[in-house]
Amino acid sequence: MKFCSECGAPVAVRVPQGDHRPRHVCKACGTVHYQNPKVVVGCIAQWEDKILLCKRAIEPRRGFWTLPAGFMENGESAREGAARETLEEANARVDIGPLYSLFNLPHIGQLYLLFRARLLDLDFSAGDESTEVGLFTEAELPWSGIAFAVVTETLKLYFSDRGSAGTLLHSGDIHRETTRNPGSERHYRVLLY
């Protein structure tokens, strides 16, 4: 952020009076521009013993598989957002169930909410942001080709929970590990609570 979205003047980064953190503050009109975490909503859409994955057509992690998910929009609930993303990315209709996992990704300012869901029919196909959409059993799952740690962790929990009651929420944080070898595979630290 370089300019004030209210008056167009340049902004400075400073701690406003009564605040504790540096913010973007307009040098002309004084407006404080807050930046807050974004919510990513999606679902684990199940059909018999299979779940729905999408192969990403876009960066980041193009060519890797993920659960249908995306940024929650103003004016919708988290569940509505999860259903909308599933329709957009997989042209798939789902009945959204209870919240299954809540993961904080503080290093990128994201909060992931992934819901249990029931796939309503097999008439799905790749949406604009996917190159391929498929149903996978646990054994068929492309574990080494999953796009994001939050999806891998959620799927590991999901398959180890199979057969259990099903209303338990899993919560945790995923932190990116700092590494001395920045070119190496990305490392994450997962904290469940």
Added chain:
Amino acid sequence: MKFCSECGAPVAVRVPQGDHRPRHVCKACGTVHYQNPKVVVGCIAQWEDKILLCKRAIEPRRGFWTLPAGFMENGESAREGAARETLEEANARVDIGPLYSLFNLPHIGQLYLLFRARLLDLDFSAGDESTEVGLFTEAELPWSGIAFAVVTETLKLYFSDRGSAGTLLHSGDIHRETTRNPGSERHYRVLLY
């Protein structure tokens, strides 16, 4: 939003290519400025059979009582945010427990996450955004003086749950009712699922 925060030129509201919704788009550099829901994090801090409430020193709903809660910040988890807000608003230290309620407020683009918590000591006092902080039993609770519907609904659930296992998450939406009499008391519709 009237000006581009990247280049300072005026923005227009239009649907970007490949998108489904109107966004603020810069007329000069083309940057699309997304606006997404904000996450509010807070807690129900319990001490024996009492819970901690703060009387608001600021608008909206100045003079009304609420649970300690506020906007989640970048770089923190939801639980860390809930503990931070409790420290800021009530100078109170808490041990944050499991997520208790998740409410969508689509009409104002907010997602509320309220956690169970244990108040660690009685050395609390009003922070900058509170005029008063107190512990209340269910019978003492100022039900008609609660600031927000989301807090009233969460506290009703909380006291009706007392004695039960305690890891159940309550989820729902709170919609503002449109009313023909805009001067009248505000009306809400609550949907639990």
